[in-house]
Each structure stands twice: as structure tokens, then as C-alpha cells.
Amino acid sequence: MSFLQPSGPVIDLGVNIDHVATLRNARGTVYPDPLHAAMLAEQAGADAITLHLREDRRHIRDADVIALRPLLVTRMNLEAAVTQEMIDFACSVRPQDVCLVPERREEVTTEGGLDVIRYFKQVETAVRQLQREGIRVSLFIDPDEQQIAASFEVGAPVIELHTGRYAEAEGDDAALAHELERIRASARFGVERGMRVNAGHGLHYTNVQAIAALDDIGELNIGHAIVAQAVFIGFEHAVRQMKAIMVDARLGIALDRQ
Ligand SMILES: CC(=O)[C@@H](O)[C@H](O)COP(=O)(O)O
Ligand SMILES: NCC(=O)COP(=O)(O)O
Numbered sequence: 001m002s003f004l005q006p007s008g009p010v011i012d013l014g015v016n017i018d019h020v021a022t023l024r025n026a027r028g029t030v031y032p033d034p035l036h037a038a039m040l041a042e043q044a045g046a047d048a049i050t051l052h053l054r055e056d057r058r059h060i061r062d063a064d065v066i067a068l069r070p071l072l073v074t075r076m077n078l079e080a081a082v083t084q085e086m087i088d089f090a091c092s093v094r095p096q097d098v099c100l101v102p103e104r105r106e107e108v109t110t111e112g113g114l115d116v117i118r119y120f121k122q123v124e125t126a127v128r129q130l131q132r133e134g135i136r137v138s139l140f141i142d143p144d145e146q147q148i149a150a151s152f153e154v155g156a157p158v159i160e161l162h163t164g165r166y167a168e169a170e171g172d173d174a175a176l177a178h179e180l181e182r183i184r185a186s187a188r189f190g191v192e193r194g195m196r197v198n199a200g201h202g203l204h205y206t207n208v209q210a211i212a213a214l215d216d217i218g219e220l221n222i223g224h225a226i227v228a229q230a231v232f233i234g235f236e237h238a239v240r241q242m243k244a245i246m247v248d249a250r251l252g253i254a255l256d257r258q
Contacts, residue, residue: 011212011250012047013243014077014200016223020235021051021059023227034060035068037227037235042074044239048097050200050221052079052110053086055103062089069093077221079140082119087126091133098130099138099160099221109224110201113142113162116150124154131155138198143179143186152193159190160198160221163211167202180210187216205229205245212249220246 020037024030038049049072051060069076076095080086081103090098100123102114116123116139127137138158141147142165151159161183169175183199190197199211200221212220222242229238 011217011246012198012219013045013239013246014048014050014075014198014219014221015041015046015226015239016050016052016079016200016221017041017227018052018059018223019227021061021064025059034064035071037230038068038072040235041239042072044236045243046074046239047219048075048077048221050077050079050099050223052101053089055081055083055086056105065089065093065095069095077138082114082122082126087129090130090135094133094135097136097138097158099140099158100126101140110140110162110164112164113144113147114140116141116147116154120150120154123156127155138196140200143182145186145189148186148190148193148195152190152195156195158196158198160200160219161186161217162201163199163203164201166211167204167207170207183211184214184216187214191216205242208242208245209249212246213252215250 017034017037020032020034024032041049053060053065065078075097077097077099078090078095079099079101080090082100100114101110130137136158137156138160139151139156140160140162141151143161148159166179166183169179187197196218197216198219199217203220203222204225226238226242
């Protein structure tokens with residue numbers, strides 16, 4: 001099994017620390033420190049630390065990325081837009097992973113997946129530049145087979161399926177089932193092409209189970225819900241709780257098959 005394939009019953013958790021920085025920046029203080037959150041997350045079982053350096057630096061700042069890189073024991077997954085500024089910065093920091101995401105300055109949060117088909121040449125150039133630095137590239141895309149095929153063609157070994165529409169479907173059982181099937185089928189389509197398939201956006205403590213149970217998913221990147229939970233039970237416990245829920249969902253399904 002290639003290292004890109006999901007490792008079966010084990011599913012990785014990438015903890016996104018963006019919104020620890022949101023709280024810090026709210027008052028311009030140095031606390032809460034996103035780096036401290038990252039250390040706690042790793043102690044609690046996180047398999048990677050994800051951080052989204054947005055063009056407007058509304059939460060994560062360049063200094064956070066630079067300072068965190070040498071401290072991590074697991075993996076840094078840096079999310080960034082497909083701009084020369086961001087690609088050059090990523091190449092200077094050299095995280096283990098870079099996930100290319102779309103970005104609209106006025107958006108409240110990431111609204112959709114990267115349109116690899118429309119921006120094929122720009123994405124291909126960015127992928128090649130990052131791979132020359134030994135960085136593993138992931139593309140944050142909608143669960144859409146044509147986008148997955150384009151991601152494969154552009155040479156990305158990893159995709160991350162945008163689970164936002166699944167999360168927004170909460171309360172509408174038919175829509176939820178439809179979005180879950182889209183994600184399941186997309187993950188299968190990607191794994192069949194030898195790609196590692198991750199997922200994320202809008203996942204929380206009661207909607208993550210169905211996604212974590214999908215055997216073809218290798219990693220979930222979760223941030224907002226963990227930071228929100230941490231307000232009440234602490235960051236380390238919030239991470240432990242999420243990881244336990246994910247593993248139970250994955251193993252639970254696996255055990256049911258035995
Ligand atoms: C790409 C993704 O889904 C996350 O990084 C998300 O963007 C979290 O950051 P924001 O809340 O700033 O969108
Ligand atoms: N790529 C998804 C991510 O990093 C975290 O998204 P969210 O859990 O903050 O919605």
C-alpha cells in the first residue's frame with residue numbers, strides 16, 4: 001500500500017489553529033498563542049497542525065508560520081491561495097504539506113473548492129514549484145469527479161474534499177444523504193487513482209462521524225469546532241475528544257464488518 005493510501009482503520013486528524021489566532025488578534029495581544037495551541041494539539045494526538053495564511057492575515061500571521069515550523073513534531077499543513085506571494089512564502093518555510101485553497105477577500109470563510117479546471121495552468125505551475133522544494137501538495141476541492149480528475153492530471157498527490165455543503169445540509173436528511181454520498185463517491189474516485197484523500201470544513205462533534213467512517217478518507221482537517229469546544233473544556237481535551245470520536249467511527253464500522 002503506498003504511503004498515499006489511507007492507512008485503513010487509522011484516520012488522521014489535522015487540527016486547524018486559525019481561530020486561536022482570531023481570538024488573539026481580537027485585542028492585538030500576544031495571547032492566546034496559536035503556537036501553544038499547536039503544542040497542546042500534538043500532545044493530545046493530532047497527526048498534523050493546519051494553518052491558513054490568508055491574504056488579509058485576519059488570523060494566522062507570517063510570523064506564526066515561521067515560528068511554528070521548527071517546533072512541530074508531527075506535520076505542518078499550510079493552507080494558502082494560489083498566488084505567487086503565497087507560493088514563494090511556502091517555499092521559504094517548507095512545511096511538509098501545502099494545501100492550495102481558493103480565497104475571496106470578502107468571504108467570511110472558505111466558500112467553495114479550488115477550480116482546478118478553470119485555473120489549471122496556474123495550479124500546475126504552483127504544484128511544480130512546491131514539489132521542487134519537497135513539499136507534498138494537496139488541493140482543496142469540491143467533491144466533484146471532474147475536479148478530482150483535473151487534480152490528478154495537474155500532479156497533486158493529495159486532495160482535500162470540501163465538506164462545507166455536507167455541514168450546511170444539517171437538518172435536511174435528504175440533502176445530508178446526498179452530500180455524504182458525493183463525498184463517499186469522490187473519495188473512492190480519488191483513491192482509485194492512487195491519491196490520498198482528505199476532507200474538511202465545517203466538521204464538528206456530531207457531524208464528523210459519518211465522514212470519519214468513510215474508509216477512503218485518510219485525514220480530516222478540523223479547526224473552528226475544536227477551538228469552540230476548547231472554550232469550555234480546554235484545547236487538549238477538545239482535541240482528544242475529536243480524535244476519539246473519529247477513531248471510534250472508523251473502527252466501529254470496521255468492527256461491524258468482522
Ligand atoms: C480551507 C478551510 O476550510 C479552512 O482553512 C477554513 O478556511 C478555516 O479558515 P477560515 O475560517 O478563515 O475560513
Ligand atoms: N481545511 C479545513 C480546515 O482546515 C478546518 O476547517 P474548519 O473546521 O475550521 O471549518
